[in-house]
Amino acid sequence: MKCKHCQLSFKQEQMIEKNGNYFCCKGCESVYEILHDNNLEEFYEKLGSQTLNPVTIEHINKDYGKYIQKTKEGFSEIFLLIEEIHCAACVWLNEKILIKSEGVVEVDINSITHKARIVFDDKSINLAQIIQNIESIGYKASVYLPTKNEQRATQTKRDFYAKLIVAIACVMNIMWISVAKYAGFFSGMDADTKDILHFAEFLLCTPVLFYTGSVFYKNAYYALKFKNINMDTLVISGASLAYIYSIWAMFSRASQVYFDSVAMIICFVFIGKYLELLSKKRALDTLDHLRSFLVSEVRVLKNGEIKNTDVEEVEIGDIIELKEGDKILIDGVCISGNVSLDVSSLSGESLPLDVQKNDVIYSASLVLSGNALYKVSALYKDSKLARIITLLENSSTKKAKIEKMVQQVSRYFSPIILTCALLCFAFTFFVLNLGFEEAMIRMVSVLIIACPCALALATPVSSLVAISTGLKEKILFKEAGVVEDLSKCNIAVFDKTGVLTKASLEIKKYYLDETLDHNELVSFLSLTNHPVAKSILRFLNIKQYNRIEFDKVENFQARGYKAFLGNDEWLGGNEKFLKENYIQTQSFESTHFIFAKNKVIMAVFELEDKIRDNSKELIDFLKNQKMQIYMLSGDNPFAVERVAKKLKISNYKASCMPEDKMQIIASLNQKAKVLMVGDGVNDALALSYAGVGVSLKEGSELAMENSDIVLLKNDLESLQKAMKIAKKTYYIIRQNLTFSLCYNALSMPLAFFGLINPLVAALSMSFSSIIVILNALRIRK
Numbered sequence: 065m066k067c068k069h070c071q072l073s074f075k076q077e078q079m080i081e082k083n084g085n086y087f088c089c090k091g092c093e094s095v096y097e098i099l100h101d102n103n104l105e106e107f108y109e110k111l112g113s114q115t116l117n118p119v120t121i122e123h124i125n126k127d128y129g130k131y132i133q134k135t136k137e138g139f140s141e142i143f144l145l146i147e148e149i150h151c152a153a154c155v156w157l158n159e160k161i162l163i164k165s166e167g168v169v170e171v172d173i174n175s176i177t178h179k180a181r182i183v184f185d186d187k188s189i190n191l192a193q194i195i196q197n198i199e200s201i202g203y204k205a206s207v208y209l210p211t212k213n214e215q216r217a218t219q220t221k222r223d224f225y226a227k228l229i230v231a232i233a234c235v236m237n238i239m240w241i242s243v244a245k246y247a248g249f250f251s252g253m254d255a256d257t258k259d260i261l262h263f264a265e266f267l268l269c270t271p272v273l274f275y276t277g278s279v280f281y282k283n284a285y286y287a288l289k290f291k292n293i294n295m296d297t298l299v300i301s302g303a304s305l306a307y308i309y310s311i312w313a314m315f316s317r318a319s320q321v322y323f324d325s326v327a328m329i330i331c332f333v334f335i336g337k338y339l340e341l342l343s344k345k346r347a348l349d350t351l352d353h354l355r356s357f358l359v360s361e362v363r364v365l366k367n368g369e370i371k372n373t374d375v376e377e378v379e380i381g382d383i384i385e386l387k388e389g390d391k392i393l394i395d396g397v398c399i400s401g402n403v404s405l406d407v408s409s410l411s412g413e414s415l416p417l418d419v420q421k422n423d424v425i426y427s428a429s430l431v432l433s434g435n436a437l438y439k440v441s442a443l444y445k446d447s448k449l450a451r452i453i454t455l456l457e458n459s460s461t462k463k464a465k466i467e468k469m470v471q472q473v474s475r476y477f478s479p480i481i482l483t484c485a486l487l488c489f490a491f492t493f494f495v496l497n498l499g500f501e502e503a504m505i506r507m508v509s510v511l512i513i514a515c516p517c518a519l520a521l522a523t524p525v526s527s528l529v530a531i532s533t534g535l536k537e538k539i540l541f542k543e544a545g546v547v548e549d550l551s552k553c554n555i556a557v558f559d560k561t562g563v564l565t566k567a568s569l570e571i572k573k574y575y576l577d578e579t580l581d582h583n584e585l586v587s588f589l590s591l592t593n594h595p596v597a598k599s600i601l602r603f604l605n606i607k608q609y610n611r612i613e614f615d616k617v618e619n620f621q622a623r624g625y626k627a628f629l630g631n632d633e634w635l636g637g638n639e640k641f642l643k644e645n646y647i648q649t650q651s652f653e654s655t656h657f658i659f660a661k662n663k664v665i666m667a668v669f670e671l672e673d674k675i676r677d678n679s680k681e682l683i684d685f686l687k688n689q690k691m692q693i694y695m696l697s698g699d700n701p702f703a704v705e706r707v708a709k710k711l712k713i714s715n716y717k718a719s720c721m722p723e724d725k726m727q728i729i730a731s732l733n734q735k736a737k738v739l740m741v742g743d744g745v746n747d748a749l750a751l752s753y754a755g756v757g758v759s760l761k762e763g764s765e766l767a768m769e770n771s772d773i774v775l776l777k778n779d780l781e782s783l784q785k786a787m788k789i790a791k792k793t794y795y796i797i798r799q800n801l802t803f804s805l806c807y808n809a810l811s812m813p814l815a816f817f818g819l820i821n822p823l824v825a826a827l828s829m830s831f832s833s834i835i836v837i838l839n840a841l842r843i844r845k
Contacts, residue, residue, distance in 0.1 A: 401436030
């Protein structure tokens with residue numbers, strides 16, 4: 065008898081009977097009851113005649129409880145990794161079972177990473193019951209850990225790499241044997257020699273088909289399991305039939321063998337699979353890596369002592385000590401001291417922020433100078449930086465993904481070819497009465513000549529050439545699909561600071577008094593790490609000077625600083641600071657620095673953003689491509705307007721926070737395909753939501769991780785080259801797809817009516833693949 069759930073056959077005395085249904089074990093019985101009670105019996109209709117593994121429920125790890133987090137609403141939240149998911153039906157079943165469980169509020173399962181986010185009420189259901197519900201329907205669940213998932217992804221990559229090496233090695237040797245065999249057809253070859261070559265091809269082809277091709281067998285199995293036919297089904301069907309026919313031909317000596325075609329089909333198409341795996345590997349939850357990278361210890365003042373404490377253990381009200389070079393990970397309010405902060409990664413502001421008592425301190429800032437104590441106002445998980453990372457996690461599924469042409473075509477192409485091959489066999493055997501051998505030869509010819517090798521190679525080979533060409537130009541495309549997406553972008557959005565302008569400031573105007581002592585000025589400027597001072601030092605370019613050791617230095621945050629030596633007093637800062645010290649000066653609209661000695665102004669510097677090289681050329685190029693240009697910046701309106709006028713950008717907005725950029729990008733995405741170029745943490749959200757995100761090499765880690773393209777030369781000329789590569793690649797992909805479809809449409813009728821035998825079909829198929837590859841190589845020019 066068959067088990068009601070897993071549908072495996074057992075003797076009746078071995079089974080459990082309940083309400084007229086028989087089950088092989090308690091696990092299958094409990095699964096059936098869960099599905100029945102929740103009106104999910106349609107799962108068995110989706111399953112069809114396929115069988116399942118008997119259900120086993122594993123012991124729940126008691127340590128899993130510490131990974132549960134609390135949401136703002138007070139519910140519990142856990143991330144699980146669900147294994148044994150093979151298709152959309154598996155995702156559907158798990159989501160249905162979980163959402164129908166009492167106490168489960170929200171379920172979200174990523175079909176690619178198999179990572180499940182589950183929000184539940186711990187008063188109604190606990191984690192052990194959730195995992196038991198998942199495992200009771202035949203799946204394995206464990207707490208999602210970045211290190212564990214990374215190991216899992218790395219192991220899969222190694223398995224694919226081993227299969228690829230085996231395929232390439234065998235195909236190379238088979239091709240040498242084929243050259244000798246085909247040459248022998250024209251120069252003469254005895255039957256024994258030909259048999260030896262056939263057997264050698266058989267030995268080399270077998271591991272390619274059954275080891276490397278195991279991926280295709282597995283995918284074809286699950287496609288058929290849910291009544292679907294994909295390209296893997298067609299590839300493995302044609303290869304398997306050609307392999308079986310070649311074995312028969314080898315032992316019967318009745319015809320030619322096609323082991324070389326079988327190995328080449330599997331090898332070439334598997335290369336595309338391997339490229340797809342690499343793309344997924346790079347995109348596999350990089351945020352988890354970032355989260356673990358950002359989490360570190362901070363210095364907390366407790367009971368009069370400074371102790372290193374993990375940021376996850378810091379509580380609201382704790383006092384944290386800040387020193388020069390510290391990275392701020394938790395939000396708070398300064399209670400003593402003063403520091404100069406680099407906030408460009410969060411706000412995009414090019415100038416440092418001077419913080420003193422009662423000022424707010426945000427995470428993702430870097431301490432440039434000074435010392436301070438600040439009181440924690442939010443837990444690490446609720447800090448500004450952590451909230452941005454959380455938004456990025458939620459936005460990973462919202463980024464628009466264009467369905468590849470190959471997938472659209474193969475949805476109908478594969479079933480049609482497989483049907484035509486079967487009709488060819490039936491027509492030849494039953495209508496023409498030409499016998500089984502002729503019918504088999506014609507069917508194999510149809511499958512071989514129409515096998516979508518060229519079609520499958522059209523996109524991945526062109527994308528691979530584009531990626532390698534980009535690397536030569538110092539352009540990193542993170543995945544193959546980005547090349548096509550970039551070619552379709554028609555709106556370009558830029559951050560200002562660090563993208564269209566350089567991070568350093570440029571001296572616009574300056575005044576130096578005739579009596580100025582340059583040693584004094586350089587020594588005074590060297591007292592701070594402020595970017596304004598650094599920019600002036602670079603401008604002065606004085607490498608050798610006699611450094612002055614001042615007796616006393618006083619900092620006045622957001623205004624300037626003083627230094628003393630004997631009875632002499634030096635001041636440096638903005639006009640407000642000098643007026644506070646009873647020194648009259650003119651008003652300034654731009655960033656400025658005034659240096660005075662003993663109440664006399666000795667030097668004045670006006671600074672502005674320096675336009676990055678090739679910014680103007682890139683904007684002009686994009687306008688010629690009929691693209692709309694936007695600039696979004698966290699900088700002040702005067703600086704943004706000045707840069708916009710220089711670059712002739714009419715659409716711009718200043719004082720943008722990360723959420724503002726995200727919302728603008730999301731709005732633009734509804735109109736067209738958006739290209740976003742940014743470099744800071746404040747750009748990471750926008751980069752994630754954009755159709756294609758681009759960051760520069762010197763950008764923040766968060767921006768680079770969430771971008772699709774990284775410009776390794778750190779210049780904008782590379783982006784212009786990337787656009788040209790993408791547009792040419794997309795054009796060639798369309799050419800290859802058109803050729804592949806026309807080739808199949810013209811060649812298949814010839815094979816159907818026996819005008820082409822399997823040998824010619826194999827050569828023709830190989831020739832079509834070579835044409836596609838050679839055409840793709842034109843991208844490099």
